[in-house]
Amino acid sequence: MQQLKKVTEAFKIILSDQNVKGIFVNIFGGIMKCDVIAEGVVEATKQVGLTLPLVVRLEGTNVELGKKILSDSGLNITSAESMADGAEKIVSLVK
Numbered sequence: 001m002q003q004l005k006k007v008t009e010a011f012k013i014i015l016s017d018q019n020v021k022g023i024f025v026n027i028f029g030g031i032m033k034c035d036v037i038a039e040g041v042v043e044a045t046k047q048v049g050l051t052l053p054l055v056v057r058l059e060g061t062n063v064e065l066g067k068k069i070l071s072d073s074g075l076n077i078t079s080a081e082s083m084a085d086g087a088e089k090i091v092s093l094v095k
Contacts, residue, residue, distance in 0.1 A: 007040035034066030053093035
């Protein structure tokens with residue numbers, strides 16, 4: 001629950017800037033598990049009503065479960081396999 005609150009607050013801060021055209025989340029989860037991060041991203045996306053492009057790259061503990069949570073969410077979340085892949089994807093989505 002704490003993670004959800006942190007991700008939601010981060011999204012609100014980012015979205016308070018009207019110049020933001022998309023969000024790229026790049027997580028290497030060693031201590032924090034990727035499935036927990038993914039759940040936070042999904043819930044935050046729903047809570048803030050995100051309409052901008054969102055690219056998420058997860059790497060670390062429970063990465064496959066995290067990716068499944070994102071893909072099963074039904075939300076328009078683009079997955080990335082690497083930081084470079086994510087950067088390319090978010091740039092192309094906001095053009």
